[in-house]
Amino acid sequence: xxxLVESGGGLVQxxxxxxLSCVGSGSIFLFxxxxxxxxxxxxxxxxxxxxxxxxxxxxxxxxxxxxxxxRDNAKNTxxxxxxxxxxxxxxxxxxxxxxxxxxxxxTLVTVSS
Numbered sequence: 117x118x119x120l121v122e123s124g125g126g127l128v129q130x131x132x133x134x135x136l137s138c139v140g141s142g143s144i145f146l147f148x149x150x151x152x153x154x155x156x157x158x159x160x161x162x163x164x165x166x167x168x169x170x171x172x173x174x175x176x177x178x179x180x181x182x183x184x185x186x187r188d189n190a191k192n193t194x195x196x197x198x199x200x201x202x203x204x205x206x207x208x209x210x211x212x213x214x215x216x217x218x219x220x221x222x223t224l225v226t227v228s229s
Contacts, residue, residue: 125223138211
């Protein structure tokens with residue numbers, strides 16, 4: 117079993133930054149890629165990117181240059197650093213074990229002035 121818990125969401129002004137955390141449990145979390153996704157109100161879930169167990173990252177074009185993903189295996193944590201936030205980044209952000217059905221409950225990010 118793998119449990120994932122996201123945190124770090126909140127209200128931020130346009131142009132601001134937030135860092136989300138995804139804390140996981142179990143060896144599955146450590147030895148697999150972890151992905152970030154988001155779902156905006158009334159829209160389908162969108163994949164943001166992922167980080168492999170070795171630390172290689174892939175990011176969607178919509179966030180490349182503004183978002184970065186990193187991981188600290190000693191803390192069982194994957195981070196999503198979000199800079200230059202825009203109102204269209206408003207969404208619930210989720211992490212999951214890539215290609216597996218393990219998901220957190222999400223954390224809400226609201227970008228608004």
